[in-house]
Amino acid sequence: MSRCELAAQVEEIIKDFVRHHPDNSLKDPSNEKAWDEPIVGFSSGADELYEFYKDHIGPFHWTPHEIFSLTFPDVSGVSPKDLAVICWILPQTEATKADNRKERIYPSERWVRARVFGEEANESLRRHVVEALSAQGYKAVAPVLSPFWSRETSPRFGRASRWSERHAAYVSGLGTFGLCDGLITPLGKAMRVGSVVALMDLPPTPRPYSDHRQYCLFFSDGTCGKCMGRCPVGAITKEGHDKEKCYQHVHVAAAAYAKAKFGIDGLGCGLCQTGVPCESHIPTAEDV
Numbered sequence: 001m002s003r004c005e006l007a008a009q010v011e012e013i014i015k016d017f018v019r020h021h022p023d024n025s026l027k028d029p030s031n032e033k034a035w036d037e038p039i040v041g042f043s044s045g046a047d048e049l050y051e052f053y054k055d056h057i058g059p060f061h062w063t064p065h066e067i068f069s070l071t072f073p074d075v076s077g078v079s080p081k082d083l084a085v086i087c088w089i090l091p092q093t094e095a096t097k098a099d100n101r102k103e104r105i106y107p108s109e110r111w112v113r114a115r116v117f118g119e120e121a122n123e124s125l126r127r128h129v130v131e132a133l134s135a136q137g138y139k140a141v142a143p144v145l146s147p148f149w150s151r152e153t154s155p156r157f158g159r160a161s162r163w164s165e166r167h168a169a170y171v172s173g174l175g176t177f178g179l180c181d182g183l184i185t186p187l188g189k190a191m192r193v194g195s196v197v198a199l200m201d202l203p204p205t206p207r208p209y210s211d212h213r214q215y216c217l218f219f220s221d222g223t224c225g226k227c228m229g230r231c232p233v234g235a236i237t238k239e240g241h242d243k244e245k246c247y248q249h250v251h252v253a254a255a256a257y258a259k260a261k262f263g264i265d266g267l268g269c270g271l272c273q274t275g276v277p278c279e280s281h282i283p284t285a286e287d288v
Ligand code: SF4
Pocket: 178, 179, 180, 215, 216, 217, 218, 219, 223, 224, 225, 226, 227, 228, 276, 277, 278, 283
């Protein structure tokens, strides 16, 4: 099988799950889908950006080779270039985005369900990809599901972890970062990311950008800034995203609201991901 055929097959494993798997559900009475049609990107385990992240984010951040070696210590002779990073973007549905656009302080019920049950579906998808590849003889691991994965503190960015799926998606040609720290993808910023590292030869997806903030209008032409006004707690300013303020709102205040209002043990917010020019596509000046 050629590299392109293999890439198409991997892409189909992911898309087929999102289209048909019962786990892709908001778990509401009508069993509405959590995620719309995804996009998929690949990068090489030898991409120099993965080494760069060790300096940029922190020395704790894994390269693909590190998490692969931790997971498969008995497999020898594997070099970074033998590995592929598979990433996908799961876009929120129009119904979920429409509900959250109307909110001013706390997330809508659909958004909370996507954050909780949609992320469970994403976990299921990560496991599904690993199992499907393993069944074909390819060794694979989902870094964020690894027992070695942990949260860390970045000297430069504060809250971090040993594997950032948004950064892997950036390397894999799927988007650039916005003022609010979210990844702006061709399907917009209202989405979740998933990733798997595999011992297989896949063609890297071209990165149609030269700067890590290229798609954000605030950085590209000094306009927009709409996400600042959407944040109910002032966590986004011209200086960027205050992770601690955001964390307190998403994980404490909004979590209490989700429990009291919807009876869901969850969290979320996403106000800065909806009702903004980069919500559903790469924004242009006409969107502002
Ligand atoms: S809303 Fe505007 S300023 Fe904020 S991330 Fe999107 S494009 Fe950038």
